[in-house]
Amino acid sequence: MSSFTFTINGKSTTVTAEADTPLLWVVREHLKLTGTKFGCGAGLCGACTVHLDGKAVRSCQTQVSEVKGRKVTTIEGLSANADHPLQKAWVAEQVPQCGYCQSGQIMQAAELLAKNKNPSREEIVTHMDGNICRCGTYPQIIAAIQTAAKG
Template sequence: MATLNINGRNMSVEAAGDTPLLWVIREQLQMTGTKFGCGAGLCGACTVHVNGEAVRSCQTSVSDAAGKKITTIEGLSAKGEHPLQKAWIAEQVPQCGYCQSGQIMQAASLLAKNSNPSKEEVVAHMDGNLCRCMTYSRIQKAIMRAAADMRTASNAGDRRPT
């Protein structure tokens, strides 16, 4: 029995401590947006945030995740309207879509720290996430679009009269 804080809620799960977080999220909590791809940390399909860092949930045990703040694709924004999600639609990124939860979560951890990444920084940050449909160029465009939108929103916020 462990308590996990997922998407802002505390949830009790019954699983051996060495169970990968991925399977607890998917099976017990039935949040299936986080995907199984390789089971070895090689593809990024299972990416979630633990204390704001993008991690591979297939390589993170339940006992390691307990007591930390976990965010999945379902919790990235309340209505699925994170700037990255909007940009993903605007650029029509997904094809089969299977890797895209992981791609978006990986990208979100970049933009949280760097709202103006260079193309090289995007590639370096995203290179561990495979897309077998090869949507890479649209992923890059969508990240740049979301970054620009976030900067605009934040500038607008700065200009707001006090």
């Protein structure tokens, strides 16, 4: 066991864990930020997507030792009052069904909008294709990203 200090949602935190513990479990079960979801444990579904220094990563494929001294943002820290344009658009378009994948979808989409203010449909699909939604909310996700991009 070792200690790792990093910033999560703007606050410094220190956790004690094995160095190769997936960031996913540190976030969800050590820090109790359960908005980040476990889906596949293999980087195949995107449910666990968080931002590491602003870049979307799969937290199930990121070891806690890799985030030492870095900035992690989860769905809980994406905006102050759930008012990120994507979160508002997600409500306006009534995107979620079961909702389990949606934290990951929003975090993945937030990375896209941060670097591309006005993505085409094709760019959206390419960027989002690693995030599975078993309920099949894809058309609504695309609509919500387009709504958020329009501002």
